[in-house]
Amino acid sequence: MARLLGSVRARTTVGATAVVAGALVAAGLAVVLLLRGNLAGQADLRAEVAAREVAAQLATGTSYGGLDLPDGEDHPVQVVGEDGRVRAVSEDLQAVRGTGSPDVRPGGSGRGGGDDEDDRDDDPRRGEVSDDDPRLSTGTATVDGRTAGYRFAAVEVTTPRDETVTVYAGADLAAARDAVGTVTRAMLAGLPPLLAVVAGVTWLVTRRALRPVEAVRAELAEITASGDLARRVPVPGARDEIARLAATTNETLAALEESVARQRGFVADASHELRSPIASLRTQLEVAAAHPELLDVDGLVEDVVRLQHLAADLLLLARIDAGDRPPARPVAFGRLVRDELDRRAPRDRIAVRPSIEADPQVMGVPGRLARVVGNLLDNAERHADGAVGLSLRAEAGTAVLRVADDGPGVPAADRERIFERFVRLDDARSRDEGGAGLGLAIARDLVLAHGGSLTVGEAPGGGALFEVRLPAT
Known part of the structure; x- marks a missing residue:
């Protein structure tokens, strides 16, 4: 009652x-x-x-x-x-x-x-x-x-x-x-x-x-x-508030279904990627236990480092998905790019040719912005034949960062797919050379979290051209 x-x-x-x-x-x-x-x-x-x-x-x-x-x-x-x-x-x-x-x-x-x-x-x-x-x-x-x-x-x-x-x-x-x-x-x-x-x-x-x-x-x-997220609620025939509520509910269910499917795929892909280095480590340790003289210390270290990087990437993605947003502050983007180039210079396979024309100030998290620059440079170095270029300029209140390489480029049909998690194109399937397919996905998620955009096109001299646009203050 x-x-x-x-x-x-x-x-x-x-x-x-x-x-x-x-x-x-x-x-x-x-x-x-x-x-x-x-x-x-x-x-x-x-x-x-x-x-x-x-x-x-x-x-x-x-x-x-x-x-x-x-x-x-x-x-x-x-x-x-x-x-x-x-x-x-x-x-x-x-x-x-x-x-x-x-x-x-x-x-x-x-x-x-x-x-x-x-x-x-x-x-x-x-x-x-x-x-x-x-x-x-x-x-x-x-x-x-x-x-x-x-x-x-x-x-x-x-x-x-x-x-x-x-x-x-x-x-x-x-x-x-x-x-x-x-x-x-x-x-x-x-x-x-x-x-x-x-x-x-x-x-x-x-x-x-x-x-x-x-x-x-x-x-x-x-x-x-x-637990069947594929089902949808009935939408009344009348065009009133209740019909709009039902339609919005179905849109929410569709987004939730997509999110759950993405999460399940992410977990499956993460498990698959983690299985390889862990299996390699186990094999090497078992061989070392039976034949100590065959112990490959360098290989163990590489597998551990790769496993560490993969775990760090997965943790960062989990934080991004959970809505983790550290406090933003003004960042001199030109100085941040220079510092990242100086940090990478000793271990770069191909020297980066920088062209920093401005030092625009953006609101963001320095560590995550540096991660974006580093991931784009890692991707360019991995696919470049012999040249990697970086430019930074300010255009109409926007900081524009471009990273180009002279590699095979990205086919037009794959220019959105490469930003999906665990996606590697055919010429980047090798786990030793191609990575786990998380670098570009992390870079785009971080740029979007800063209110910007990350796209890929064709460089003037061939190869891939990645462009980051961030609102300047």
């Missing part, structure tokens, strides 16, 4: 339902407030119309007793003079609050005292109804034993006898309140079913949308269990 509630589908459903619930509550509250305000405005208008109708009768000279008053239950009316005495009330009006007087019978003591002259200046003229907006108030009235809330409008009028009175007329609020209550209850009753529908639809749609993801997950689980 906890797993189900913690799923993407459950979280999506809960989130969508919560958002819809919040939106519906906000919308419902706005509707209720607008409805209440509209109904209140209508009640104010009805009360004002009723008050002005009565005031118009008074303005025309109708006596208080002869007023045609509206139904008291719908529009209770009270006419109050300036002295506070009630002049007329609706029939069956038994009690009232919120008007000018609590009295519901004509007559009474009033408030006593005369009218203020300033107050009279604001009164409408004789036989006229005030044009001012009516005073509005909320109160209650009891009509024929029924008490209800009313909205009262107060309109002043001056009779032809020059008596100013205020007409209070009410509009029943029960209908408005009932309408607001009905709408509120309807919304509250409809909210849970609507949210249930939203949750159900979201649950079903999310399940349908995530079905391809589950298919990808299940296939990946089977691939992991079986």
